[in-house]
Amino acid sequence: MTAVAVTGLGIAAPNGLGTADYWAATRGGKSGIGRLTRFDPSGYPARLAGEIPGFVDADHLPSRLLPQTDRVTRLALTAADWALADAGVDTEAFDPLDMGVITASHAGGFEFGQYELQSLWSKGSQYVSAYQSFAWFYAVNSGQISIRHGMKGPSGVVVTDEAGGLDALAQARRQIRKGTPLVVSGAVDASLCPWGWVAQLAAGRMSERDEPTRAYVPFDRDATGYVPGEGGAILVLEDAAAARARGARSYGQIAGYGATLEPGPEAGPGHAHRQALRRSIEIALADAGLATGDVDVVFADGAGVPEEDAVEAETLCEVFGPRGVPVTVPKSMTGRLYSGAASLDVAAALLAMRDGVIPPTVHVDPCPEYDLDLVLHQARPAAALRHALVLARGHGGFNAAMVLRAHPTTTG
Template identity: 55%
Template sequence: MTPPPTAASPAVADRTVGAGAAPVVTGIGVIAPNGLGTPQWWDATLRGESGIRMVPGYDSARYPSPLAGVVDGFDAAALLPGRLLPQTDRVTRLALVAADWALRDSGADVSALPDYAAGVATSNATGGFEFTHREVRKLWTKGPQHVSVYESFAWFYAVNTGQISIRHGLRGPGNVIVADQAGGLDTFGQARRMLGKGAALVVSGGVESALDPWGLLSHHSGGRLSGVRDPLRAYLPFDEAAAGHVPGEGGALLVVESAAAAAERGARQVYGQLAGHASTFDPRPGTGRPPGLARAARLAIAQAGLRPDDIDVVFADAAAQPALDDIEAAALEALFGPYGVPVTAPKTLTGRLTGGGPPVDVAAALLSMRDGLIPPTAHVDRPVPRHRLDLVRGEPRAVRVRAALVLARGHGGFNSALVVTGADRRQEEGGTS
């Protein structure tokens, strides 16, 4: 059953959309290893329920790292028209359903919008792995006449954007961002630009799935996977036992609208604003220049019209590589001071979902603002003392969250930062920020 909806240069901050015109999020659709649909995922996250397990369907135990965040119980045939099944990879089926849920949650009638006023911007780093590997196998074992004609597009990074656009008649701008984890936040920067140029609504976010045998091997090639075989100990960012991450599948798609368009149609809910975004690249190794993560965070906070002490929580990138964790912890201490802001990484329950993971963090940040609860970083019980982070662990922390910073990094030096806010802080503070 369909879960019920609920409530590449060293770029600087996107200046197209001013802080006073921040787009708003009106719909959320999440498909994650620990929950199908936003309510199930959010409840599981607050309970500390993990979706990390052995990859099913083949003997993944032979791999050095056999664990992943696996979406369980997803029945595409029950959720999508039959005509779509032969032409789509699992990743696109997940994305189509997440988009359906997000649009339903938003209550937006996209058919009532002017032509070209609604678009799609998604992040994807792997494409349709399972589909294309199946068709290549047919090519070599049965011959070219057995290869599906849909292979021409089902493998492509942009296929999620295209299929969502076609299914919902979103004829405006369409984009795909390929930047590993960082792309999952950069897609919201792209949505901001699209809205700043006249679009009224953008379906934005990311979904990934690359866990077939070749896909899992491709994750291994990055050299950052954990070899620990206990699902509760395999992915431990900021922990003394950190030894790499666990990959996963799934993600989130959000309906992002201009504030004016959402108000004009009487949107039934506004989860929050995409108040500021920035992207940076790390410098070339050997230059002696600092990593770019802290700079991305500063730029995003400044674009939101805020100061670092206005941030109530940070959703960390949480690489679980000791050297990368040190860089992130140092960046957070430089911005906020030692133990200066609550930090969390609920992705310890799902694994790192490549371009799909940061949109899930954005959804978590928005629901933290709604519910006044910061989800914990599960399974971390020996935080690295030198990090001096106020890491939320064990239980959700009750905090009034008005502004959250979400961070993401990608292989190759990509950094991205997004600030989401609730009520307009300038109005609350009498016009100051």
């Protein structure tokens, strides 16, 4: 079976713009959560978010793209540029049909759509931008990345909420195994605008606390919900043998993947939900040819919603045993980035295996009943990180699990 390697990373996160800044902040436990500034949140019950600071789109993209793109697409295009540069990819050296783009999306270009709706109702239809026809769409990031880099191979978009970041990478892996040498994949989300905010509030799962260090505290005894954020990661995936042949550096490989769908909300959290999540983990481990004891660290979903945290914690204890494996939730420093969260966790896991260190979960006072070995407050040295498990759970019952294998030359 074709091995699939990750050869490039492009990261835009609330606690770091670019891979180096993000990883330094994440290893150091630096949070990017604070009061919203992209609009005045004072009239809303939730007022905190993980915002990306210092991103000036005109510094990274040509001016012709700015009027036709939403903030989410500008971030995705920039992250894709960084990932391709990191991978040392010369797109001119590839047949366009040998390069694909598969991303995930939660909401598309909400901010762009909001502004055009305001123009429609306040000024009239003649003031609505022609770019509204696609700038709001879920597939816009895949489309714009493919156009910018001349990629005409298998492309698409996955919409499974928070699980999407893993599902997109799994679909990219599938296409590489079918013969496409290179696929740009992952996810970036950004909907920190009033329209997007209201849509997120409607689910009733957001934290309404105003203290940034206590608003989003997954697996905490006083967890009350999550804080949304913007950003994510775009990755370059390649046929591992082809990547070696061109002299590319590999961060590691996607070794296994599993996905399940939980029963509807009428069932309530409990055994059926644990069973579905556990099954996704078992499928991913079997796909990777691993036993539970081979997993060195788990990057948990960390919903921050007590009943969801309980399901995940109990499932991890069932699979690995009480305190059986180190568990971390670095998104406690960024907020939940919807589809961008899981691909960012994949990037963090690859960097963790490269450097032999597990990033921390910050500001959490863990609930003792969960019996997890949470990596708290500061990074934990771990010289022999060979396999990492990343979990993602999307609203509506989507579960995804992905096993990552360290590059064979990684020493930690």
